Amino acid sequence: MLRLLSHHLLSFDSSSRAFRLLSYPSHQPVLGHRRKNTSAFTLIELLVVIAIIGILVGLLLPAVQAAREAARAMQCSNNMKQIGLALHNYASVYREAIPNNGFSGIGYPNDYSPHAKLLPYLEQAQLQDLIDFSLNMGHPATADLPEGLHEAAGKRVESFECPSDIGAALHGLTMASGREIQIAGTSYGMNQGSGLDGVFHPGNGVPSDGLCYVGAKMKFRDVLDGTSHTIAFAESTIGLGLNTTTAEPKMDGRGYAAAVSSVGAPVIEAAAQNDYPVVESFITGWNGSRQHYWLRGSVPNGPVMNGYLTPNSYIPDLTFRSAKVTGARSYHTGTVKVLLLDGSVQNVTDSVDADVWHASWTKHGGEIETVSSL
Numbered sequence: 001m002l003r004l005l006s007h008h009l010l011s012f013d014s015s016s017r018a019f020r021l022l023s024y025p026s027h028q029p030v031l032g033h034r035r036k037n038t039s040a041f042t043l044i045e046l047l048v049v050i051a052i053i054g055i056l057v058g059l060l061l062p063a064v065q066a067a068r069e070a071a072r073a074m075q076c077s078n079n080m081k082q083i084g085l086a087l088h089n090y091a092s093v094y095r096e097a098i099p100n101n102g103f104s105g106i107g108y109p110n111d112y113s114p115h116a117k118l119l120p121y122l123e124q125a126q127l128q129d130l131i132d133f134s135l136n137m138g139h140p141a142t143a144d145l146p147e148g149l150h151e152a153a154g155k156r157v158e159s160f161e162c163p164s165d166i167g168a169a170l171h172g173l174t175m176a177s178g179r180e181i182q183i184a185g186t187s188y189g190m191n192q193g194s195g196l197d198g199v200f201h202p203g204n205g206v207p208s209d210g211l212c213y214v215g216a217k218m219k220f221r222d223v224l225d226g227t228s229h230t231i232a233f234a235e236s237t238i239g240l241g242l243n244t245t246t247a248e249p250k251m252d253g254r255g256y257a258a259a260v261s262s263v264g265a266p267v268i269e270a271a272a273q274n275d276y277p278v279v280e281s282f283i284t285g286w287n288g289s290r291q292h293y294w295l296r297g298s299v300p301n302g303p304v305m306n307g308y309l310t311p312n313s314y315i316p317d318l319t320f321r322s323a324k325v326t327g328a329r330s331y332h333t334g335t336v337k338v339l340l341l342d343g344s345v346q347n348v349t350d351s352v353d354a355d356v357w358h359a360s361w362t363k364h365g366g367e368i369e370t371v372s373s374l
Contacts, residue, residue: 071163076330079159079187081345083159084342085343087099096219096220097218098211098218100212100217100218101113101304103214111137111203111296113297113302114304130149131149131295132146153182153184154170156184160187160188160294165187167291171239183292183293183295185303187330188234189305191230191233193307194362195307200325202324211223211232212297223364224363225364228344229360230362231338231361234339237331239288240255243286246285247280247284253316253327256286259287260320306326307357308327311327311329311335312330338371340372348371352371
C-alpha cells in the first residue's frame with residue numbers, strides 16, 4: 001500500500017464527492033524534494049561555441065565595413081552635388097561665369113581658389129567674410145601668408161572633405177619665416193585641363209584646355225564639348241603629411257606626391273606609359289602635403305589639378321616647383337567620383353580608357369567618348 005501511494009496522489013472529485021488516485025511518473029521527484037542539476041557545458045562544447053562565434057564575427061565584419069563604405073561613398077557624392085549646385089548658383093549670379101584660380105599678383109599670383117569663391121553658395125558666407133580678397137597672398141617660398149587670412153585658411157569645410165579620406169584634418173604649414181600655422185584641405189580638385197597641352201602650372205596665366213587657371217574668364221558658353229561631357233571637379237585625396245628626401249621607398253600616391261627634377265618630355269612620356277622605373281629616376285623626394293590648402297589654388301598643395309594621370313594611377317602625382325602632373329585619387333575601392341559641369345556626379349573606374357579620361361577634361365576637344373558616355 002505504501003509503495004502504491006508513493007507513486008500516486010489523492011485528489012477529491014467534487015462532482016462525485018469521492019477521492020481519486022492520480023498517477024505521476026516514477027522518475028519525477030515528489031513535491032518538496034529537489035533533484036540535483038548535473039547538466040553543464042564541457043570544455044570542448046565551450047571551445048566549439050567560441051569558434052562558431054569567431055567565424056560569424058569574421059563573416060559579419062566585412063559586411064559591416066562594406067555598409068559603412070557605401071554610406072561614406074554616398075556622402076561623398078552628396079558633397080560633390082552640393083559643390084555642383086554651388087557652381088551653378090555662382091554662375092547665375094556672375095553671368096554664367098565659372099570661378100577661376102585668382103589673378104596675377106606681386107611676385108606670385110593671388111591664387112584665391114575656386115573653392116573660396118563658392119563658399120557663400122555652400123552656406124559658408126560667414127567663412128568667406130573672413131577672406132579679404134584684396135590682400136596680396138605673396139610667393140609661398142618667400143613670403144608668409146598675410147595674417148588676415150590665417151583664420152580662414154585653418155577652417156575645415158565639411159562639404160570639401162570626402163568621409164573616406166583619411167587625410168582629412170588640419171595640417172601644419174611652415175611659412176617662409178619659419179612660423180607654422182594650421183591649414184585645412186579638400187578632397188576635391190577643380191579641372192585645370194587634361195595636361196595633354198603641356199600646361200601643368202595652374203598659376204602662370206597660360207590658358208589651358210580645361211576650366212580653371214589664373215586669370216581665366218571662362219563661361220558656360222565656352223564649354224563647346226557640353227556641360228555633361230566635361231569634368232568640373234574630381235576627387236583627389238588629402239596628403240598624410242610626411243616628407244622624405246629620397247626616392248625609395250615608393251609611397252602611396254593617395255597620401256604623397258613625388259617631387260621631381262623636371263616635368264619635361266622624358267618623365268611625362270614615362271608617366272603616360274606607367275613606366276615607373278624611368279619616373280623614379282627623376283624623383284628627388286616625397287611630400288605629403290597634396291590638397292592641404294583649399295584657400296590657394298596654384299601652390300603645389302592647392303586644389304586645382306589636371307587629369308593627365310588616370311584614376312588612382314600607379315604613377316604618383318609629380319611636382320616641380322609650382323607645376324603639377326596630377327590625377328584623380330580616392331579611397332573608394334576601384335573608383336573615383338567626378339562632378340560634371342552639368343551638376344551630375346559620375347563614378348569612374350580605375351580601368352577607364354586613357355583617351356576617354358583625357359577627353360573628359362577638355363572643354364572644346366570635340367571628342368565623342370567621355371566618362372558620361374560609358
